[in-house]
Amino acid sequence: IGPLLVGVYVFVLAMFVGWQVITKVPPTLHTPLMSGSNAISGISIVGALLIAGQASDRIMTWVGVAAVAMATINVVGGFLVTDRMLKMFHRRRDTEPEA
Amino acid sequence: IGPLLVGVYVFVLAMFVGWQVITKVPPTLHTPLMSGSNAISGISIVGALLIAGQASDRIMTWVGVAAVAMATINVVGGFLVTDRMLKMFHRRRDTEPEA
Amino acid sequence: MGSTVFQLAYLLSAVLFIVGLQRISSPETARGGNAIAAIGMLIAIVATLLGEHMLSFTWILVGAVVGSGAGLFMAQTVEMTAMPQMVAIFNGFGGGASALVAIAEYLELARTGGSLETAHGVSIMAGVLIGSVTLSGSFIAFGKLQGLVSEKPVTYPLQKTSNFILLLAMLAVGTWLSISPPAGGVDWFYFMIAASLALGVLVVIPIGGADMPVVVALLNSYSGLAASAAGFVLVNMSLIISGALVGASGLILTGIMCRGMNRSLANVLFGAFGGGGGPVGGGGGPEGDRTAREVDAESAAMMLAYARQVVIVPGYGLAVAQAQHKLRELADLLGERGVTVKFAIHPVAGRMPGHMNVLLAEANVPYDQLYEPDDVNPEMAGTDVALVVGANDVVNPSARDDPTSAIAGMPIVEVDRAKQCIVMKRSLSTGFAGVDNPLFYLPNNAMLFGDAAKTLTALVREVKEL
Amino acid sequence: MGSTVFQLAYLLSAVLFIVGLQRISSPETARGGNAIAAIGMLIAIVATLLGEHMLSFTWILVGAVVGSGAGLFMAQTVEMTAMPQMVAIFNGFGGGASALVAIAEYLELARTGGSLETAHGVSIMAGVLIGSVTLSGSFIAFGKLQGLVSEKPVTYPLQKTSNFILLLAMLAVGTWLSISPPAGGVDWFYFMIAASLALGVLVVIPIGGADMPVVVALLNSYSGLAASAAGFVLVNMSLIISGALVGASGLILTGIMCRGMNRSLANVLFGAFGGGGGPVGGGGGPEGDRTAREVDAESAAMMLAYARQVVIVPGYGLAVAQAQHKLRELADLLGERGVTVKFAIHPVAGRMPGHMNVLLAEANVPYDQLYEPDDVNPEMAGTDVALVVGANDVVNPSARDDPTSAIAGMPIVEVDRAKQCIVMKRSLSTGFAGVDNPLFYLPNNAMLFGDAAKTLTALVREVKEL
């Protein structure tokens, strides 16, 4: 059983998991869900690191740096902005006098 | 990435899928769920067929026949009994005068 | 293992299992879902038969004919009240097949003098262990439920300790076998098989017959894990996925039963509880000065017939009396007279989860007439008559009121809050949990004693005559 | 790819992503869930840095410092009203990174003269195509949302046909590249990249600015698929899993938005709708003889202050006016006076799903004061005042009453059923869908004209003075 087939199995199962998990998120949280899942798609940083770390010539180095930078923006920005949003959500009791 | 690791990935994802799917089943249907999922565990029939079909000596033949018979009981019996139960479930309107 | 097409067929079968299970989540789609899962199984079987090189189809046919015949016969003839046994025995066969897959792989390696990778060895040992425990454990569970083996917990000194030592020994042998060449390990391998079978027996006999449904659900989970282990042995993703699905399903159902009974899994497995143990106490209040009011079928029929809303709470006793058809007849008669009839089904009423739903479905009660406790409890105060038929623990108010009760915290159907409650059972004795039920002595409760089949027949006659 | 330990680290990271997303399903656990997902990402990064042989960390550091700085800055400074743009641009970067991963793999094979397996080639081409489309498409979406690119649909003759021909050409070139040796295909590969980037621009420009949020959600899904494709290129399961999760998430959110607007995805993508197109009609009733009653801040404040229950329906106009803090102040004042205040949040109010919830959370409105339409609609008849702040389409009764309306069938908040309704907006003009709103002319409705920030400030002052 080759790597491509394995990938297909994993992809299909992950799609099911994603579908199940996401349909349970209430509308209240759809904006943070969108930015949070967006941050997760920055996982391609794994590939970006490989390019930048193993680059053997000028072009590859630049491709690598660009890939790392782009992926990092997505990851860092995505998780932070989601956190910024989510920390504003609170119940009636714990209302702090901050605007 | 070896076959064992791939198996672990697939197993973990399938566990998540199973968890999500099963927790959505209402109590009304827990008995058929149990017998239906039981029938699915008869999937080891795939392995049983291999033993019986590729047996090279007496012992293996008997092991194979036993495995196929056991798995078939589980599969055939499981799906049938589940169907028997489920076909009894009906809404208020379509009550047939059968007891 | 086969070419891409056959691998994709296995993937398709796994997807169909998932989709099938998803559709079992609603009564409307459940039957189709079961059929979809069965088609998935067919696809996996065909892919194996076509995709693998087979020396002979003769023995496959022999096994398949025997198995199909037996499965067909059992599935067609089983009583709905005997579902726990049925699931137990099918379960056992599934676990056995998985164990045999692992066993054959090892014996073949031993015969051909092949070597064993550690990872492969671990998969084989796991398959043998889990599969064999499932096989023998399920058969004991079947025996206990069917009354072939003593329902009582079988206990002896140092039981847990000796089981634990056996398990340790097996793990040691299993580890050694996983890292040694198979040719030299066959005898120890036979020991593994025998010890696994023994372990299955030894861990189930100390559990009371009434706790067997929990054991069956747990063994259901094990049969899935055994199939997964077989999948690791054969490097077949479809087996791994399906096994994991069943493993998750069994675990969830086990959890639901334990929560419904308000007991921990450890307590079920190691508590030697149920199956005729003495009453566990609780309840409180002096026995002597309490009297339960009795009512006859005629007056009970009157109350029911002139009510606006009746909530019926069926329990295990209904299954024992096989009186589900009579109960449906009564409900229909009341319905014709304009009474609103609702069935309140407690999640652990009966002897397996959802058991009452199946029994009432068998008796042609439409499922939209069945309610969960949370749906009817708020309506109780407006209910004229709550009719409890062969249920006991699931309507015991001390679960709600008495924190010292053995079933404290277990959710109940609050029939004590109805304007009038009628309990139909044979005596004032306790139910499965062995806990005294203060409901029987409440002023708004009346007992209608007798076997549920007889008393329901009487009720039907009386209502007809009104 | 690395040893077992690192593979298990990748598995752990994927599990943490799943668990993190699961926890985002409740406001209480959501922040922790986001942190768990971030930890998963950290684990994947560390596993890559330690598990792979790296020639140099210098360039990694350069890229990481630049990216972290930019990401940090953007995340900290963005206004909550600008979330759609923010998600769009992050999205674009993620897609770009995935595309670069696929590009680097191909160029490296071309440089070393390696050969290309077809399956590998297909993965690379998919990564380039999807990733580049995501990159350029997201940037155009960002531009439209930010007002840098014309919000209007840019259309020209044969637009769909020419886009379709371009796509076909790319598929042909991609197929050829997948089965040819990379060394000879570099020029055509550059064509693939350029054409993919062009395609991203060409498919987004004909879509109106107001439809951009749907496009962003769809591109979110694509960025996931691009990551999955990169995972196939690198045979990294963590990438495949995470990409599939995001792919599913984006698809679901796209579907929710389309359903909320009662339009098909095809209509959004190819309809050249929104962004200043003329009114789509609907509504009916002669324009001339209808008059909308006007109310001033003083009388509106009176109605609100002496109501028992007030339902506030915020919409896109609130975001435009940046008046969420003022609105919270008003709600608090009313609450102090003993008025029950509920916020009714329509799923597509604002410009992205859940947008209003974030804005109100920013203004410190507790989330248990926010209700979905289905929860408040049944209470409308008992509501004294419904206060509509900068919303329009989501309270348009013709969606419910007029089957010929362009928004017929879209769920609404039924403010027309409240005893009194007050609509705060600047004019009688239409909202996003361009549909006339008969609510404005109902006898139980009054308009409070003006920018929401100004009118809310006036309302707060008046309520304080009462």
Ligand SMILES: NC(=O)c1ccc[n+]([C@@H]2O[C@H](COP(=O)([O-])OP(=O)(O)OC[C@H]3O[C@@H](n4cnc5c(N)ncnc54)[C@H](OP(=O)(O)O)[C@@H]3O)[C@@H](O)[C@H]2O)c1
């Ligand atoms: N559903 C599950 O998954 C599951 C699994 C394991 C354990 N359990 C446990 O089983 C119990 C289920 O509660 P339950 O209320 O359904 O049953 P129960 O508490 O066991 O009570 C059943 C009652 O039915 C009466 N009965 C027996 N045969 C009868 C007959 N022929 N006619 C009339 N009455 C008859 C018995 O009283 P008389 O002897 O006086 O007639 C008995 O008290 C719970 O304690 C639950 O925790 C459930």
Ligand SMILES: NC(=O)c1ccc[n+]([C@@H]2O[C@H](COP(=O)([O-])OP(=O)(O)OC[C@H]3O[C@@H](n4cnc5c(N)ncnc54)[C@H](OP(=O)(O)O)[C@@H]3O)[C@@H](O)[C@H]2O)c1
């Ligand atoms: N949420 C999503 O995911 C999403 C995505 C895409 C599209 N949409 C669509 O967007 C619409 C959302 O509905 P909605 O009711 O929230 O908004 P809307 O129907 O677009 O109406 C917003 C109203 O706010 C008023 N307004 C604008 N600026 C204002 C200000 N500064 N002060 C006061 N009022 C102001 C405008 O009227 P005046 O000009 O008279 O002031 C306008 O009619 C729906 O049609 C939905 O389908 C939503």
